Amino acid sequence: MMKYLMAALGMLMAFSPAPSYAEKVKIVAGLAAIDQALAPLYAAQSKGYFDQANLSVDIVDFKGGAPAVNALVGGSIQLCICAADHVIRLTNKGMPTTILAGLDGFHSYALMALASSPYKDLASLKGKRIAITSPGSLTDNTLRYMIKKLGMNPDTDYEIIATGGGAAMQAAIDTKQVEAGMLINTDVLRMMNDTPGKYKAVHDFRKMPYASFDVLALKSWVASNPAEAKALAMSISKAIHDLRTDPEFAKQTIAKIFPNFSPALVAIVAKSMTERLPEGGVVSKDSFENMSNISLSESKSMKPVPFSEGFDPSLLKP
Numbered sequence: 001m002m003k004y005l006m007a008a009l010g011m012l013m014a015f016s017p018a019p020s021y022a023e024k025v026k027i028v029a030g031l032a033a034i035d036q037a038l039a040p041l042y043a044a045q046s047k048g049y050f051d052q053a054n055l056s057v058d059i060v061d062f063k064g065g066a067p068a069v070n071a072l073v074g075g076s077i078q079l080c081i082c083a084a085d086h087v088i089r090l091t092n093k094g095m096p097t098t099i100l101a102g103l104d105g106f107h108s109y110a111l112m113a114l115a116s117s118p119y120k121d122l123a124s125l126k127g128k129r130i131a132i133t134s135p136g137s138l139t140d141n142t143l144r145y146m147i148k149k150l151g152m153n154p155d156t157d158y159e160i161i162a163t164g165g166g167a168a169m170q171a172a173i174d175t176k177q178v179e180a181g182m183l184i185n186t187d188v189l190r191m192m193n194d195t196p197g198k199y200k201a202v203h204d205f206r207k208m209p210y211a212s213f214d215v216l217a218l219k220s221w222v223a224s225n226p227a228e229a230k231a232l233a234m235s236i237s238k239a240i241h242d243l244r245t246d247p248e249f250a251k252q253t254i255a256k257i258f259p260n261f262s263p264a265l266v267a268i269v270a271k272s273m274t275e276r277l278p279e280g281g282v283v284s285k286d287s288f289e290n291m292s293n294i295s296l297s298e299s300k301s302m303k304p305v306p307f308s309e310g311f312d313p314s315l316l317k318p
Contacts, residue, residue, distance in 0.1 A: 027057050028057075030067075030068035033061075044057075080216045081216075082216060096218070141298050215233070
């Protein structure tokens with residue numbers, strides 16, 4: 001009897017369909033730089049939101065905006081976690097690009113100098129040496145834009161020097177190779193925490209609404225993968241909510257991004273990060289237009305991209 005039962009069971013299994021497990025959609029996100037604005041991506045990973053959306057998101061650090069954008073254009077990555085001005089640059093090159101979700105709603109840089117220096121604003125630095133990260137960068141474009149707004153010429157009224165960012169620029173300020181330098185928010189917070197009273201912000205661009213660090217994708221990829229694009233944007237939006245409402249989770253996430261930061265610095269950066277996060281990942285029109293004005297200020301060939309074409313908020317709506 002048992003022999004017949006086993007035979008019947010075997011036949012049943014042979015003709016029964018195999019259980020189907022939906023294979024996760026793989027998405028590769030390329031980072032332009034390690035920044036506090038990456039917190040929503042790390043948070044979405046740790047909370048399992050990407051898994052729940054049936055997405056497998058790999059994050060790759062390209063250590064620069066140019067190589068990350070090249071990889072996006074080449075198709076080896078689907079997302080670029082980088083400056084939003086690439087929406088304008090790529091669209092002008094015939095590759096329409098959109099912001100899926102905003103990660104930072106304010107400008108990333110401040111013009112820093114030694115606290116002992118006499119400089120109190122950008123105008124007072126006329127004729128002096130100011131450091132930027134590299135020619136054509138956000139630091140360069142922003143500085144030139146603001147100098148022109150003062151009615152001065154950035155090429156004749158100032159000496160603009162490329163030093164690289166982070167430690168290299170800090171060293172240039174410390175050794176007085178330059179009188180001031182454009183430093184990113186995380187470095188500003190670190191310097192002010194590690195050496196209180198040594199530095200000051202001569203001009204703090206970080207208060208300006210600005211689409212500085214966002215999740216970008218080619219519109220062709222979004223059109224071919226609408227469900228995945230929406231699921232990813234919604235996952236990031238949920239993670240932003242968690243970070244904004246749970247200070248301890250925000251600190252845990254920042255500690256993962258910057259494992260060498262002290263607990264005190266982690267708390268400072270986490271607070272800054274949550275204050276700068278755009279609610280729900282929604283990019284404001286003001287921040288997009290400020291980004292557009294500064295990005296286009298040094299270009300005679302690029303045309304502006306309307307806000308409605310550079311960001312689609314429908315991806316962030318349930």
